[in-house]
Amino acid sequence: xxxxxxxxxEPMTIAQRGKxxxxxxxxxxxxxxxxxxxxxxxxxxGATLHFTIQSTGISYARCSAACGVKWSx
Numbered sequence: 002x003x004x005x006x007x008x009x010x011e012p013m014t015i016a017q018r019g020k021x022x023x024x025x026x027x028x029x030x031x032x033x034x035x036x037x038x039x040x041x042x043x044x045x046x047g048a049t050l051h052f053t054i055q056s057t058g059i060s061y062a063r064c065s066a067a068c069g070v071k072w073s074x
Contacts, residue, residue: 020045025074028052028060044070 013021024045031038037055044050048066064070 017045021070021072024050024062024070025060025072028054028062029058032056032058044068046070 024042027042031040031052032054033056035056037053039051039053041049041051044064044066046064046066046068048064048068050062050064050070052060052062054060059074061073062071
C-alpha cells in the first residue's frame with residue numbers, strides 16, 4: 002500500500018509515482034543483512050520521512066508532514 006496524493010480520492014500523477022519509486026529504492030539500499038533498520042531521510046516534500054526496513058526487504062515509511070507519503074511494502 003502506498004499513498005502520495007493531495008487527497009485519497011485523487012490518483013497519483015506520473016511525477017509523484019517517480020518520486021515515490023526513488024524514495025522506495027533509496028530505502029531498499031539501506032536493507033540490513035540481518036534484523037531490521039530504522040532511519041529517516043528527506044521526503045519529496047522536504048520534510049522528514051521515517052522508515053523501517055527488514056532484512057527480507059519489507060519496508061514501512063511515513064512522512065512527518067501532511068503531504069501523504071506513506072507505504073507498507
